[in-house]
Amino acid sequence: MDILSNMSDLQLSLIVIGIIVIVGVVVFNWLQQQRYRRKVQAAFDHEHNDILLDTHDSEEIAPRIEPKFNKSPISNGQPDLLMQTDSSASHSEAKKMSITQNPSINIPTHTSISSSTTSPVLDYDNNTNYIVHIRSESVISNTYVAKLLQRKFDFGKSVYWLGQRHRDEPWEEITNEANADGDGYIHLKGCLQLADRAGPISEVNLSKFRDLVQDFASQVHAAAECPDIVSTHDKALMLDKFCAEVDVMIGINIISKDDGAFVGTKIRALAEASGFRLESDGVFKFRDDNHHLLFTLSNYESSPFLPENIKSLTTHGVTFLLDVPRVSHGERVFDQMAHLAKIFSNTLGGIMVDDNRVPLSDSGIQRSKQQLIEIQTAMKNNHINAGSPSALRLFV
Secondary structure (H helix, E strand, C coil), X not given: CHHHHHCCHHHHHHHHHHHHHHHHHHHHHHHHHHHHHHHHHHHHCCXXXXXXXXXXXXXXXXXXXXXXXXXXXXXXXXXXXXXXXXXXXXXXXXXXXXXXXXXXXXXXXXXXXXXXXXXXXXXXXCCCEEEEEEEEEEEEEHHHHHHHHCCCCCCXXXXXXXXXXXXXXXXXXXXXXXXXXXXXXXXEEEEEECEECCEECCHHHHHHHHHHHHHHHHHCCCEEECCCHHHHHHHHHHHHHHHHHHCEEEEEEEEECCXXXXXXXXXXXXXXXXCCEECCCCCEEEECCCCCEEEEEEECCCCCCCCCXXXXXXXXXXXXXXXXXXXXXXXXXXXXXXXXXXXXXXXXXXXXXXXXXXXXXXXXXXXHHHHHHHHXXXXXXXXXXXXXXXXXXXXX
């Protein structure tokens, strides 16, 4: 009370006015957000086919396009790329392929694409992994197995261990928890990944892993089976080269007209009504019912959409992005992304453009969808289904 009594009428008036202004801004933002939500709901009121479930057109045959991919054509008549022994380049960064009017990446297509239904435990194959076996006549104690698990991060690439506790029992992935729950295993399978977005595994690390396996087998009086290092390294180089060719992201940009700006609260309301969720990295992410990431919505400018500043944020554009090798049924997911991009463009009053800010036409969007199908078909033909556990491990 002493503080209030010492204030002049002018100071008290300014404090009251300040409080009224703050309350007014909060109420105004709330009313704006509710208004945007009503507009978004109206945009979704008419019925749309569920493109992830509608399969009536998934078997449509796409026209053949002669390959010209990085001057190293991929052809259906070509021998299996993963079995060749040529040099490769690292695919340390995914290429972003914005939708353009004149696409330049063309791979021969197949009639349809199916996602992998393989169990994740059985998805470790020798196309993408260096696989070793340790077989014992007696149970290998879990205390010994624990020592193997401690070395999982020593070889520059991911290592997974699978095990059988008894003959004719199913394989299981060996984690610290699974290992502690049992008495041990009689058959171990080690899977060392041959490549990822950082590049292929080195011949030195392959040798280190083989030596570890052989030494371990000797200690537990078991037999070790280890493939040849030189040929495996050649395979890793070819795998990395192939992955670099298909490692593509497709983006759709929506920019404001006449150098205007989009308001952060409006973008958030529209995104959440469309099924996106804002995550801690400042990117809106669209996931399926199994929490698999399908595509993202990010700021066209450098600032992320952080919860603490999105109410005051304005931007000149947003970007939809689809990571082609990490999404199964990519053509359907692309249709869904393009459909939402059109809704955003109409509701925000923006323009859909490519990375050169050239307006997109429907034919340009369809050609880019065709590119996506061709890329995912090339992956399937080389025993890597887009969006499968194997692909998710390779493209990380």
